[in-house]
Amino acid sequence: MPDSPSPRSDPAADRARLVARLGELLGPRGLLTEPADTAPYGEDWRRLYCGRPLAVARPADTAQVAAVVRACMAAGAGVVPQGGNTSMVGGAVPAADGSEVVLSLARLNRVRAVDAIDMTLTVEAGVTLKAAQQAAAEADCLLPLSVASEGTAQIGGILATNAGGNNTVRYGNARDLVLGLEVVLPDGAVWNGLRRLHKDNTGYCLRQLFVGAEGTLGVITAAVLKLAPRPRAVELAFCALPSCAAALALFRRLQARDPAALQAFEYMSGAGVELVLRHIPGAALPLAVPSGHYALVELATPRPGAALRAALENVLEGALADGLVTDAVIAGSVAQHAALWRLREAQAEAQKRAGANVKNDVSVPVSKVPELIARASAACAALLPGIRIVPFGHLGDGNIHFNLVQPEAMDPADFLARGDAIMDTVGAVVRALDGSFSAEHGVGRLKPHLMPAWRGGAELATMRRIKAALDPLGLMNPGKVLP
Numbered sequence: 001m002p003d004s005p006s007p008r009s010d011p012a013a014d015r016a017r018l019v020a021r022l023g024e025l026l027g028p029r030g031l032l033t034e035p036a037d038t039a040p041y042g043e044d045w046r047r048l049y050c051g052r053p054l055a056v057a058r059p060a061d062t063a064q065v066a067a068v069v070r071a072c073m074a075a076g077a078g079v080v081p082q083g084g085n086t087s088m089v090g091g092a093v094p095a096a097d098g099s100e101v102v103l104s105l106a107r108l109n110r111v112r113a114v115d116a117i118d119m120t121l122t123v124e125a126g127v128t129l130k131a132a133q134q135a136a137a138e139a140d141c142l143l144p145l146s147v148a149s150e151g152t153a154q155i156g157g158i159l160a161t162n163a164g165g166n167n168t169v170r171y172g173n174a175r176d177l178v179l180g181l182e183v184v185l186p187d188g189a190v191w192n193g194l195r196r197l198h199k200d201n202t203g204y205c206l207r208q209l210f211v212g213a214e215g216t217l218g219v220i221t222a223a224v225l226k227l228a229p230r231p232r233a234v235e236l237a238f239c240a241l242p243s244c245a246a247a248l249a250l251f252r253r254l255q256a257r258d259p260a261a262l263q264a265f266e267y268m269s270g271a272g273v274e275l276v277l278r279h280i281p282g283a284a285l286p287l288a289v290p291s292g293h294y295a296l297v298e299l300a301t302p303r304p305g306a307a308l309r310a311a312l313e314n315v316l317e318g319a320l321a322d323g324l325v326t327d328a329v330i331a332g333s334v335a336q337h338a339a340l341w342r343l344r345e346a347q348a349e350a351q352k353r354a355g356a357n358v359k360n361d362v363s364v365p366v367s368k369v370p371e372l373i374a375r376a377s378a379a380c381a382a383l384l385p386g387i388r389i390v391p392f393g394h395l396g397d398g399n400i401h402f403n404l405v406q407p408e409a410m411d412p413a414d415f416l417a418r419g420d421a422i423m424d425t426v427g428a429v430v431r432a433l434d435g436s437f438s439a440e441h442g443v444g445r446l447k448p449h450l451m452p453a454w455r456g457g458a459e460l461a462t463m464r465r466i467k468a469a470l471d472p473l474g475l476m477n478p479g480k481v482l483p
Contacts, residue, residue, distance in 0.1 A: 015099070018075040019055050022101070025067045030107075032056040041082060041102045044090045046352070046359075049445060051094035053080075053102040060107045062182060062190060062221045069219065070188030072101050078478040079103050081215035083125065083157025086149040088359060089444030091161060091214050091480055100478065105156045108221055114139045119227040120179060120196045125156025125220050132225070141227040144171040146264075148345045156220045162212035164440030166264045166298075166344075169396030171228065173440065175211040180224035183210050186217070186471040194224050209466070214442050215477040217470045229302035234263075235312045236298045238340045239319075239328040240291035244370040244395075246324040247295045250315075251366075251396055253324075254297060257315055261308060264298040265396035266344050267369070272351070272390035273343055275405070279353040280346045284339070286329045295395070296344050347392045351405050354388070356412035358419045360402040360426045363439035369395050376402055376429040383425050384418065386410070399439035402426050448483040 023031050032038050033055045042051040054077065059065045072079045078100035082092040094100040108124035111132070115121075116139045123132050129143075129150035136143040147153055147165040157163075159181070164173045171177065180195040193207055210218055241247050244267065251265050270292040276283050299308050312330060319325040331337040351357045364372045377389045386407030393401040404422055406415035427437055427450070437450050451460055460482075467474070467482060 014075055015054055018071060018077055021071050022055060022057055022068060025071065026057060026059060026064060030058045030060060030064065032058065041085070041104065042094060044093045045086050046088060049090040049093040051096050052098045053094045054098050054100060056102045056104055058104045058107050062184065065103065065184045065219055065221050066188045066190050068103060069184050069186065073186065073188065073473060073475060076473070077101055078475045080477055081105065081160065081219045083154035084128065084149065084152040086153045087161065087444055088361065088441040089446040091442050091444030092157065093445060095479065103219060105154060111135045112222065115196065116141055118196050121225045121227055122194060122222065123155050123225065124222045125154060127155050129153050129155065129158060136227050137230065140230050142230045143225060144228050145174060145177060148348065155223055159211050159220050159223055160213065160215050161442040164394065164399060166266060166394065168394055169265055170263050175208060177226045178207055178211055178223055179226055181207040181210055181220055182222035184219040184221055186476050194222060196224050214444060214481050216467060216481050217476060231300035232302050232304050233306055233308045234298065234300045235308045236296070236331040236337050236340055237312055237316060237328050238286055238343065239295045239297060240287055240326045241293040241295055242323065242326055244293055244373045247293060247395055248370055249324050250295060250319050253315055253319060258311060261299045261301045263300040264296065266296040266393065267395040267400070268294040268344060268347065268392045269390055270294070271388060272347050272392045275350040275354050275390060276343055276346045279350040283342060283346060286340065287327045289327065291326060296340060351390055351403055355406040356415045357403055357405045358422045360423060361439050361441040362402055362426065362430045362435055362437060363399045364430060364433040364435035366398040368433045369398060369400060372400060372429060372433055376426045379425045379429060380404055380422060383422065443481045445480055448481060451483050
């Protein structure tokens with residue numbers, strides 16, 4: 001284990017020596033030090049935090065990642081792993097004092113292997129999710145992870161945050177698709193756990209320790225992911241509904257009809273869709289009359305001749321007759337399929353363009369989603385009249401992004417100053433319904449203060465012991481997850 005730096009050392013000189021050492025290890029392509037070059041790595045997607053990296057290390061392989069980590073540990077400098085930097089909770093932003101090194105995984109971008117018999121994909125951490133999906137498709141397989149930022153988000157970050165996404169209802173979260181990992185530990189040692197085994201019952205399941213740890217226990221450099229058979233038929237419907245309760249009832253009918261075919265079930269509020277129509281060029285409502293509630297339903301199957309469209313039409317016809325659905329359209333082309341998904345995927349961007357917003361990535365039992373939306377909406381409206389309530393997300397797995405946009409006439413800074421009160425208001429409803437304050441975005445830098453109240457006692461104490469055992473100097477992604 002590297003020694004701590006001497007308390008009598010000159011911090012500025014220590015940092016200069018570290019930067020010089022990183023330059024030796026990585027060469028000119030592998031290290032960014034000029035402020036103009038490092039600035040984009042210091043700001044998160046939501047622009048909640050603006051840090052100042054000491055430098056941005058861009059290793060080209062796992063050996064270089066390990067060398068960077070060892071050098072930083074020896075110098076007592078924090079290491080902030082960063083993938084596509086799409087975190088919603090500031091999970092990959094360095095401190096503002098210029099003391100931390102951003103470790104970009106972007107150059108670890110190789111697909112190492114695809115095995116269509118074992119149904120596995122081995123990729124490095126810097127491969128984007130979109131590129132990983134394409135590699136699977138070329139082998140006539142499906143990588144079922146799907147998130148809105150898949151063109152930018154990288155595999156390492158997706159696993160480090162245990163991303164969920166649109167297909168969780170059928171395939172589970174990211175951790176459910178991981179068979180093996182390669183990880184650089186805080187002392188610079190490399191754990192090669194890139195096993196393609198579907199069964200391996202040999203002690204502690206270490207890979208699950210690093211999935212969801214947000215880079216606080218080590219740096220994921222490669223992974224073996226499970227693949228699924230490629231769908232032979234996909235059908236997508238956009239439905240208008242009278243209530244969120246009707247959306248839940250429609251979901252239950254689809255589950256009862258063919259649970260193996262239900263790939264996504266996404267809820268959107270009328271207010272959220274209206275913001276997309278207003279702020280996203282080219283977005284259009286495919287129905288004649290706007291509604292207060294919408295659902296996007298996707299069915300998929302690898303079974304040839306499964307008559308998927310007829311099954312979807314049958315369920316929707318019954319739902320229309322019973323008043324659960326007021327109108328619906330089924331995608332008739334690839335272009336229409338993409339346009340319908342855009343109404344869902346552009347929710348976050350539309351809210352960002354509409355003004356300052358407070359995001360709540362929460363989950364409750366699936367049966368409690370309508371109650372969550374009703375109670376939290378009433379509570380937020382009472383707290384701040386005029387607040388725009390735009391919940392959306394994965395109703396099928398109980399994860400709702402209960403987002404709030406500033407009242408149109410309110411100053412954005414004044415609204416954000418009330419962010420904690422707004423999150424606490426939503427959180428009180430979530431706690432009452434036995435839910436979680438973070439469903440898929442993680443804890444990051446935004447939410448560690450919530451951990452003692454929500455995960456205190458033996459649970460948080462155990463997390464602290466694991467952190468102390470693996471990272472005794474506390475230099476892996478400092479300030480994230482643990483308070």
